[in-house]
Amino acid sequence: MPTVARHQPLVSICIPAYRCEAFIASTIRSALGQTVDDIEIIISNDGGYPAPALEAFRDHPQIRMLTPSVRLGWVRNSNYVLGNATGQFFMLLPHDDLLAPRYVEACLEILSREPACFAVYSDIATAQGLMRATEVRGTTAQRVQHVMCNLYGGYSFRALMRRRPEQWSLLELVPNPPTDFAVDSLWIMQQARFGELRRIPEALYWKAFSDTTVHGRWPSIPPAELLEAWRNHCLQMGHIARTLVNDDAVVSAMVRHRLDARHVHDAPSYLKALMGVGDPPT
Numbered sequence: 001m002p003t004v005a006r007h008q009p010l011v012s013i014c015i016p017a018y019r020c021e022a023f024i025a026s027t028i029r030s031a032l033g034q035t036v037d038d039i040e041i042i043i044s045n046d047g048g049y050p051a052p053a054l055e056a057f058r059d060h061p062q063i064r065m066l067t068p069s070v071r072l073g074w075v076r077n078s079n080y081v082l083g084n085a086t087g088q089f090f091m092l093l094p095h096d097d098l099l100a101p102r103y104v105e106a107c108l109e110i111l112s113r114e115p116a117c118f119a120v121y122s123d124i125a126t127a128q129g130l131m132r133a134t135e136v137r138g139t140t141a142q143r144v145q146h147v148m149c150n151l152y153g154g155y156s157f158r159a160l161m162r163r164r165p166e167q168w169s170l171l172e173l174v175p176n177p178p179t180d181f182a183v184d185s186l187w188i189m190q191q192a193r194f195g196e197l198r199r200i201p202e203a204l205y206w207k208a209f210s211d212t213t214v215h216g217r218w219p220s221i222p223p224a225e226l227l228e229a230w231r232n233h234c235l236q237m238g239h240i241a242r243t244l245v246n247d248d249a250v251v252s253a254m255v256r257h258r259l260d261a262r263h264v265h266d267a268p269s270y271l272k273a274l275m276g277v278g279d280p281p282t
Contacts, residue, residue, distance in 0.1 A: 010038035011104055012087035012163070016077040017054065017095040018046040023208070025053040030098040032062065035105045040064065044081035047071040074214050075180050079172045090163045097158065100204040107160035110198050118195030119159035122204035131155070131207070134265070136188070136197040143192040144241050148254040152267040154184030156197050158205060167194060174236060179221055180214070181229035189240050219270045227274055234258045 013031045017024055024043075031041050044066040045054060057063050064084070072080060078092055089111065093099065100122075107120040124131040133155035136143050161171075171190055176183050191197055221229065238255040245251055261267040262275045 009040040009087045010089065011036060011040070011108075011160070012085035012090040013039060013041045013093050013099075013104075014078075014081040014085055014090060015041065015043045015093050015095055016046065016074060016081045017043055017051070018074065018077065019049050019051075020045070020095045021049075021051045021053050023096040024051060025056070026098060027093065027095055028054075028057050028063070030100075031093060032060070033101050034099065034103065035101050036108065039104065040085075040087060042066065042081050042084050044068060044072075044077050044084075046073070046077040073180070075173045075175045075183055083168065083172075085163060087163055089160050091160045092158060094158070094207075096208040098206040100206075103204040104160060106200050106202070106204055110200070111160065111162065114196070114198065116196050117198045119156050119161040119191050120198045120200065121155050121159040122200035122202055124155065124158075125203040125206045126208075130203055132201075133199040135199045136192045138196070140193070141245050143196070144189070144244050145254060147189045147192050148237055148241055148251075149257050149263070150265045151188055152182070152185050152261075152264045154188060155199075156188050156191050157184040158207075159191065159197065161191065162194075164194075176229055176232055176236065179218065179225070179229055181218055181221065181226065182233040186233060186236050186240075189237055193240065193244055219268070223274055226271065230261060230271060231259065 015027060015031070028041065031039070039062060041063045043054065043063065045051060046068055048067045058065050066081060066084060068077065068080060082090065082092060089108065103122060106122065110120045111117055121133055123133050131153070134151060134153065136146055138146070170193065173183050174186055188197070234255050237258060238251055241251045241254060242248065257263050260275050261271045
């Protein structure tokens with residue numbers, strides 16, 4: 001029997017879900033409501049928790065549902081759903097966030113005219129106000145230095161990116177156990193290795209914050225554990241930087257700079273408050 005070639009969608013929107021009943025319908029509707037039609041939506045229901053609001057979309061022609069046989073956690077589940085994307089471009093959409101109808105279209109406009117650009121994202125609206133995203137431009141070395149020395153806020157976590165399957169092993173989210181602190185910040189560096197990260201100066205994305213989210217739990221990490229998690233994050237950043245900048249002394253200086261979070265733009269206040277307490281970083 002002849003095989004039928006499957007249409008490759010233009011864009012894959014990947015939603016890692018977990019205990020999502022209260023909000024997932026709104027998130028899916030925002031993805032379905034994009035002004036770009038050629039979109040597939042892939043949802044991974046981590047742990048397979050019952051979610052009637054999710055099941056209501058199971059037969060939608062643009063939606064694929066995945067149910068991991070074991071609980072993966074947010075990092076592995078994000079990698080799992082992203083790894084199932086087939087579009088020319090792809091993005092991660094947390095299960096309680098919302099896209100404005102023009103989000104994908106506006107990102108594609110920049111990606112189509114800027115070949116040096118790898119990922120695009122917009123400013124972010126929240127209940128607390130507007131979060132103005134930061135761009136990463138320049139040569140590879142300039143991008144590495146900018147991310148290492150300045151950036152914490154993972155605006156590019158929800159970026160629309162070029163999907164190049166041969167690069168996926170270098171783009172998978174890297175765990176930072178036991179809490180996976182700042183994994184989204186490390187992803188800035190992982191994306192920046194492939195090109196510039198560009199901003200749409202308009203809030204086309206709405207982000208939810210709550211105490212039950214992964215980020216909401218990070219401020220309560222015990223101080224010693226938080227400092228160790230930050231140190232490991234900085235070393236992870238340095239490991240990637242060394243694959244991109246052929247000067248170990250320069251990279252080591254960047255790591256030392258980053259270890260004191262007070263030097264890092266928009267690092268959380270609860271982390272900065274711990275700097276200078278105890279032994280100096282090495």
